[in-house]
Amino acid sequence: MKPETLAVHAGYHARVAGDPIMPPVVLSSTFLKPDPEGAGAHSYSRISNPNRDALEQAVAALEGARHGLAFASGVAACTAVLQTLRPGDHVVAAHDLYGGTQRLLTGYVDRHGATVSFVDLHEPVALDAALRDQTRLVWVETPSNPMLHVVALEPIARLARSRGARLVVDNTFMTPLFMRPLALGADVVVHSTTKYLNGHSDVVGGLVLCDDDALAADLRFIQGACGAVPSPFDCFLVQRGLKTLAVRMRAHERGCLAIADALTGHPRVRTVRYPGHPSHPQHAAHVAQADGGGGVVTIGIDGGTDEVRRLMGALQLFTPAESLGGVESLIGHPATSSHRGVPPAQRAAMGITDGVVRLSVGIEHPDDLVADLLAALDGL
Ligand code: PLP
Numbered sequence: 001m002k003p004e005t006l007a008v009h010a011g012y013h014a015r016v017a018g019d020p021i022m023p024p025v026v027l028s029s030t031f032l033k034p035d036p037e038g039a040g041a042h043s044y045s046r047i048s049n050p051n052r053d054a055l056e057q058a059v060a061a062l063e064g065a066r067h068g069l070a071f072a073s074g075v076a077a078c079t080a081v082l083q084t085l086r087p088g089d090h091v092v093a094a095h096d097l098y099g100g101t102q103r104l105l106t107g108y109v110d111r112h113g114a115t116v117s118f119v120d121l122h123e124p125v126a127l128d129a130a131l132r133d134q135t136r137l138v139w140v141e142t143p144s145n146p147m148l149h150v151v152a153l154e155p156i157a158r159l160a161r162s163r164g165a166r167l168v169v170d171n172t173f174m175t176p177l178f179m180r181p182l183a184l185g186a187d188v189v190v191h192s193t194t195k196y197l198n199g200h201s202d203v204v205g206g207l208v209l210c211d212d213d214a215l216a217a218d219l220r221f222i223q224g225a226c227g228a229v230p231s232p233f234d235c236f237l238v239q240r241g242l243k244t245l246a247v248r249m250r251a252h253e254r255g256c257l258a259i260a261d262a263l264t265g266h267p268r269v270r271t272v273r274y275p276g277h278p279s280h281p282q283h284a285a286h287v288a289q290a291d292g293g294g295g296v297v298t299i300g301i302d303g304g305t306d307e308v309r310r311l312m313g314a315l316q317l318f319t320p321a322e323s324l325g326g327v328e329s330l331i332g333h334p335a336t337s338s339h340r341g342v343p344p345a346q347r348a349a350m351g352i353t354d355g356v357v358r359l360s361v362g363i364e365h366p367d368d369l370v371a372d373l374l375a376a377l378d379g380l
Helices: 003-009 050-063 074-082 099-107 124-130 153-162 213-226 232-242 245-263 283-289 305-314 344-349 366-378
Strands: 067-071 090-094 115-119 135-141 166-170 188-192 206-210 269-273 296-301 330-332 356-360
Touching (some): 050 067, 050 232, 135 153, 206 213, 245 366
Antiparallel strands (some): 296 356
C-alpha cells in the first residue's frame, strides 16, 4: 500500500461489530495475569501497552521496517540507539546534526567509553577516511537542521555496511511520506515524533525503526530496562496525527515553495534554502532520494540578531518558538536557540550566522504566509 493509505490504516483496525474505529486509550499500568507462568499480550505498561504497540506498528509499516520502538522523546530514541554501543566503539556523525543530538554525542557517549568523530559527510570520501575498525554507527540527517544540507544516502550506506558499521538516519524532517531511508540502505531510522508525525505541537515523543532482529531485541531490552517510554495517551495522539500526515506534508510543501519563490532575490534576504526548490545547490541529490521537500525553509536575512528580533516582532503568522512540524507556522533563530550550545566557530562553519532564521512553515494558505513575510521584511 502507498504511504498515504498506510498513514490512515496501519497499526489498528476495527475488526468485529461494535469495535471502536479509533484505538481506545488504555491507561492501565498493569494487566490481568491469571496464570503465574503464563504471559498475556501485555503485563505492565513500561514493557508494552496497546497504544504503544499500535503506534510502533503504524510507523514501522510507513518506514517499511520490521520493527518499531517508541520512546518518550526524539532524544530518548537517539539515546536508546547510542546505548547499544560498548566501551571502545566509535561513531562517525555528520558535522551539522540537530544541536540536541550533537549535545548527546559530545556530552554523553564518552561517559560510556565510546568516541565520536564529526565529519562533513557530503562527500563519501570523507566517510571513508573517518571510518575505523571500531566504528559501529554512522549518524546522518538529511536535509540537516537547520541549514538543510543534503547527504546522498545510498553511497554512505554502502560504504558503512562494507566496513561493518550501521547507518542511522534521523528522518524527522522528511517523514516516511517523503523518504524511506531503510529502502535506501540505512540500518536504523530515528524520529522525533514531536514534529511532523504528531504534527500538532502537543506531544513530545520519539521512535526507532530497524529491520535487524538482534538489534531490535537489544533496543527492546533498553526500552523496557531504562524506561524512557511514552504515555499511552501520547501514543494515541501521535497515531491520530499520523492519519493526516500525507495531506499535512503536501500543504507544508506548498507553503515552502511559495515562500522560497517569493523571498528569492528580496533585497533584505541574502540566502534562501529549501531542498524542494530548484535553487537549492543539492536539489538534484535530494529529489533522487525523496518525494518532497519537507516543511522547513531557512533564510539568511541582511543583518544580525537585532534585525532578526525586529523581524520576529513584525510577523503576525510566524510565531517565534522552538520546534517545528506543527500545523502552525513558527520562526526560530538557531544561533540563540537550537544551536546556542554549539561553539561559535563550529556554528559559523555550519553556516549558522546571526542572520539565519528557520521557518517551520505550517499549513496556512501560502498567500497569507508570503504576505506576512514580505510585509515584515519590507518594514526592516
Ligand atoms: N532530531 C531532530 C532532527 C530534531 O529536530 C529534534 C528536535 O528538534 C530531535 C531529533 C529531538 O527530538 P525531541 O525534541 O522530541 O527530543
